Amino acid sequence: MFENLTSLEWLLWLILAGLLLFGLMAVNALAAVYAERKLSAFMQDRLGPMGQGAGFHAGKWGMLQTVADALKLILKEDIIPRAADRRLFIIAPYIIFIGAFIAIAALPFSEYIQVIDINLGIFYLLAVCSLGVVGLITAGWASDNKWSLYGALRSAAQIVSYEIPAALSIIVVVMLTSTLDLQGIIRSQEGVIWGILPNWIIFNNPFAFLAFFIYFISGVAETNRTPFDIPEAESELVAGFHTEYSGMRWAFFFLSEYANMFIVCGIATVAFLGGWQSPVPGFMDSGAWGLFWFFGKVLFLIFVMIWFRWTFPRLRVDQLMGVAWKVLLPLALLNIFGVGLWSLYIG
Amino acid sequence: MSRYFANIWETVTTLMIGLGVTLKHLWHIRRGYVTLQYPEEKWPRPERKIGFDHDDYNVIRSRLHVDIDDCIGCMKCERACPVGCIHITTVKVPKDVDLGTTSNDTKKRLLVTRFDIDMSECMYCNLCTYPCPESCIYMTGGPNSGKHPIDYEFSEFDRCNLIYRFANVSPEEVERITTSSAKPRTEGVAA
Numbered sequence: 251m252f253e254n255l256t257s258l259e260w261l262l263w264l265i266l267a268g269l270l271l272f273g274l275m276a277v278n279a280l281a282a283v284y285a286e287r288k289l290s291a292f293m294q295d296r297l298g299p300m301g302q303g304a305g306f307h308a309g310k311w312g313m314l315q316t317v318a319d320a321l322k323l324i325l326k327e328d329i330i331p332r333a334a335d336r337r338l339f340i341i342a343p344y345i346i347f348i349g350a351f352i353a354i355a356a357l358p359f360s361e362y363i364q365v366i367d368i369n370l371g372i373f374y375l376l377a378v379c380s381l382g383v384v385g386l387i388t389a390g391w392a393s394d395n396k397w398s399l400y401g402a403l404r405s406a407a408q409i410v411s412y413e414i415p416a417a418l419s420i421i422v423v424v425m426l427t428s429t430l431d432l433q434g435i436i437r438s439q440e441g442v443i444w445g446i447l448p449n450w451i452i453f454n455n456p457f458a459f460l461a462f463f464i465y466f467i468s469g470v471a472e473t474n475r476t477p478f479d480i481p482e483a484e485s486e487l488v489a490g491f492h493t494e495y496s497g498m499r500w501a502f503f504f505l506s507e508y509a510n511m512f513i514v515c516g517i518a519t520v521a522f523l524g525g526w527q528s529p530v531p532g533f534m535d536s537g538a539w540g541l542f543w544f545f546g547k548v549l550f551l552i553f554v555m556i557w558f559r560w561t562f563p564r565l566r567v568d569q570l571m572g573v574a575w576k577v578l579l580p581l582a583l584l585n586i587f588g589v590g591l592w593s594l595y596i597g
Numbered sequence: 598m599s600r601y602f603a604n605i606w607e608t609v610t611t612l613m614i615g616l617g618v619t620l621k622h623l624w625h626i627r628r629g630y631v632t633l634q635y636p637e638e639k640w641p642r643p644e645r646k647i648g649f650d651h652d653d654y655n656v657i658r659s660r661l662h663v664d665i666d667d668c669i670g671c672m673k674c675e676r677a678c679p680v681g682c683i684h685i686t687t688v689k690v691p692k693d694v695d696l697g698t699t700s701n702d703t704k705k706r707l708l709v710t711r712f713d714i715d716m717s718e719c720m721y722c723n724l725c726t727y728p729c730p731e732s733c734i735y736m737t738g739g740p741n742s743g744k745h746p747i748d749y750e751f752s753e754f755d756r757c758n759l760i761y762r763f764a765n766v767s768p769e770e771v772e773r774i775t776t777s778s779a780k781p782r783t784e785g786v787a788a
Binding site: 293558562577581 | 612615618619620622626629630631632634
C-alpha cells in the first residue's frame with residue numbers, strides 16, 4: 251500500500267495515524283475512568299458521579315465528569331520538586347506514554363484497520379509493553395522521594411516477573427497458529443470447533459483455555475492494577491512512582507495506565523478470543539462489524555479488569571512474587587508441554 | 598503436590614465467590630443504593646423524643662423565625678436570650694397613630710424599627726419563645742412548627758447573611774409615622 255507514496259504523503263499519513271491513535275487513547279481513558287467510577291460505585295451500592303444541582307454540573311448521570319477532570323488536569327499548576335532530577339522528571343511520563351502509544355499502533359482493530367501490520371506483531375507487542383517499566387523507574391528515581399523509589403522498584407520487579415508467564419502463555423498461541431503475525435493469528439481462528447464453539451484459541455484445547463487465564467492475570471499485573479497494584483499502593487506508598495507528579499504530567503501517567511489496559515485486553519482478544527472474528531461464524535462478521543467485535547471483546551475484558559479491582563484485596567509483595575514464580579510460571583511451562591503433546595497426538 | 602493444586606483450586610473458587618458478590622451488587626444497584634442526592638433529596642425529619650412530658654418540649658429546635666406583624670416590641674425575648682443574639686429597637690409613636698392589632702387582638706403601641714437575630718450566635722436553647730406574649734417568635738420545627746415548614750440547613754456564603762433582619766419598616770417610614778401626629782392614621786404600618 252505504501253510503496254508509491256512520496257515522503258510528504260508518508261509524513262502526512264504518519265501524522266494522521268498518530269492523531270487518530272492519540273484520540274483513541276484519550277477517549278479510551280475518559281470512557282474507562284467514567285466506567286470505572288460508575289461500576290465501582292454500583293458495586294459498593296453507591297451512585298458515583300451524578301452531576302446534580304444547579305449551575306455548572308457534570309451532565310446527566312455525571313457523564314461529563316471525566317471531561318471536567320481532564321480540563322482541570324490540563325489547567326493545573328505544573329509542580330516540579332526542587333530536589334528532583336529535573337530532566338528525568340520531565341521526560342519520564344513521556345517514556346511511559348510512548349511505550350503505550352507504539353504498542354497500540356500495532357493492534358488490529360479490524361481486518362482492514364491497523365496502523366502498522368508487521369509480521370512479528372505479537373512479538374513486537376510483548377517487547378514494547380515492557381518499555382513502560384523504564385519510564386516507571388525513571389519517574390521513581392527522578393522524584394527523589396522514598397515512596398516513589400519504592401514504588402518504582404516494586405513495579406520493576408513486578409512487571410519483569412509477570413512478563414515471563416505472559417510471554418509463555420502467548421507461546422501457546424504461537425504454537426497453535428504457527429505465526430507471529432497478528433492478522434495471521436486472527437485468521438487462523440476462523441470457523442467452528444467442538445461443533446458449536448467458535449474456533450478461538452481459548453476453546454482450542456484445555457491448555458489454551460488455561461493459558462488465557464494465565465495471560466490475563468499476568469496482564470492485570472503488568473498494568474499495575476489491583477489486586478497487583480503494589481507499585482502505587484495507596485495505603486503504603488502514597489501513590490508510588492507518581493507521588494510527586496501533578497497536572498498534565500500526572501494525566502499522562504493516567505492516560506498510559508488506561509491505554510495499557512486497552513493494549514493488554516487487545517492482545518488477549520487477538521491471541522485468545524479471535525480478534526475481530528464474530529463469535530458465530532458468518533453472523534455479522536464482515537467489514538465494519540470487525541471493529542464492533544474487536545472493541546466489544548476488548549471492552550468486556552476491560553470491564554472484567556475493573557470488576558477485579560473492586561472485588562479483590564491487594565497482594566503482599568512476597569505473595570505477589572510467589573504467585574508469579576511459584577504458580578503462574580510452572581503452570582505456563584506445563585501448558586507449553588501440554589499443548590505440544592496435544593498438537594502432536596490429538597489436534 | 599496435591600496440596601499445591603488444592604491451594605490453586607481454593608484460590609480460584611474463593612475468588613469466583615468474591616466476583617459473584619460484587620456482580621450481584623452491580624446488578625441490583627437500582628433498588629439497593631444508599632446514596633442520597635443531597636440538594637434534591639433530603640433525609641426525613643427524625644422523630645424527637647427526649648423524655649419531657651409536655652409535647653412542646655419534645656420537638657426539634659431549628660431556625661428562629663418572627664412573625665413581625667404580631668410583634669408588640671415587648672423585648673421579653675431579648676431579655677431572655679442567654680447569649681444576647683436578639684437585638685430589638687422600638688420607637689414610641691404619637692398617641693393618635695394607630696399601628697393596628699396583632700392576631701391575638703392586642704393593640705400594638707410600639708413601632709419595631711429593628712428586630713435582628715444573629716443566627717450565627719444563636720445556641721438553639723428555645724428560651725426566647727416561652728416569654729413571648731403573642732407567640733410570634735418561634736423555632737421553625739419548634740412548638741409552632743405548623744406555621745412554618747421545617748428548615749434545618751440554612752447555610753450562607755456570607756456570614757453576614759446569618760443575621761436575620763425581621764423588621765420591615767424603612768427609615769423613611771419611621772420618620773413619616775413619628776412626625777405625622779397632626780393627622781390621624783388608620784392603616785397599620787405593616788401593610
